[in-house]
Amino acid sequence: MKAVVFTRYGTADVLELRDVPRPTPIDDEVLIRVRAVAINDWDWQALQGIPFVNRLTFGLRKPKKQILGSDIAGVVEAVGKNAKRFRLGDEVFGDLSGRWGGFAEYVCAREDMLAPKPAGLTFEETAAIPQAAMLAVQALRDKGRIRQGQKLLVNGAGGGVGTFAIQIARPYWAETTGVDSTAKLAMLRSLGYDYVLDYAQEDFTRTGKQYDLILDVKTNRSIFAYLRALSPGGAYVTVGGSMGRLVQAMALGPLVSMVRKKRVRVVALKPNKDLGYITELVEAGQVRPAVDGRYTLGEAAAAMRYFGAGSHRGKVVLTVE
DSSP: EEEOOOOOOOGGOOOEEEEEEOOOOOOOEEEEEEEEOOOHHHHHHHHOOOOOHHHHHHHHHSSOOOOOOOOEEEEEEEEEEEOOOOTTOOOOEEOOOOTOSBSSSSSEEGGGEEEEOOOOOHHHHHSSSSHHHHHHHHIIIIOOOOOOTTEEEEEETTBHHHHHHHHGGGTOOOOEEEEEEEGGGHHHHHHHHHHHETTTTTTGGSOOOOOOEESSSSSSSSSHHHHHEEEEEEEEEOOOOOOOHHHHHHHHHHHHHHHTTOEEEEOOOOOOTTHHHHHHHHHHOOOOOEEEEEEEGGGGGEEEHHHHOOOSSSSEEEEEO
């Protein structure tokens, strides 16, 4: 089978399309014919071997896991003898974090990592869901405890998490503000953000306005800067970004919550936990994935460069023919 492989850490230039053996499912796994796979921040960082903690998973000096890609959508091609949930020909999707291998024509996965593909979506749209949508749900609902009529700000609103967050928040009638680059502001308005801010022109932590809930995809400021923009009793929730800033949020969060009465939370992703919930929203017409930059498997290096530039709107997805 064809797969995109990296045998050393580096830029997108180290990615190579190669012929590799097709995997065989063990007893509790299924073999999936991959039809689409999305690129995540974890792929981008793992490719470069940064931060160093990623090397504890992928390999210290060179990658032992050589095929990236976790968010996949495809068709069940074979089943292990103990796999009972899915049958040949079933269309499925899921986040294979920890296993990876999605940048390939075929990949194996445990059944509990998968869910039936939502009706009415393409494979490309479906592959855009797993990690970004789970982060948005777990940040807003589980950690942020979003409530009716709150003021919500999303920092880094134009990527995968932010484009799901606005749609998930809509039933709560929240007043929403999206922060991103100039080129993404029109898209944010089209998705329904009430207000949009260009981070290059305005620092939302210094405007004097406060928000009940801040969902941070970038985590590129001191926690004390975010607290300025947080209303009394409000919640700041981060899903990723600078490792140093994340450590600061985790270390100071309990103290801030006790002294300042403002909650600081870091989302530790629970992969695939809410795929059923998101599927319900999709099939009800309340959520639609935003996909930008469809590439083929053979164009993975170009797709990774585009992702790394940070100019994409929504999710970058590879189509696997």
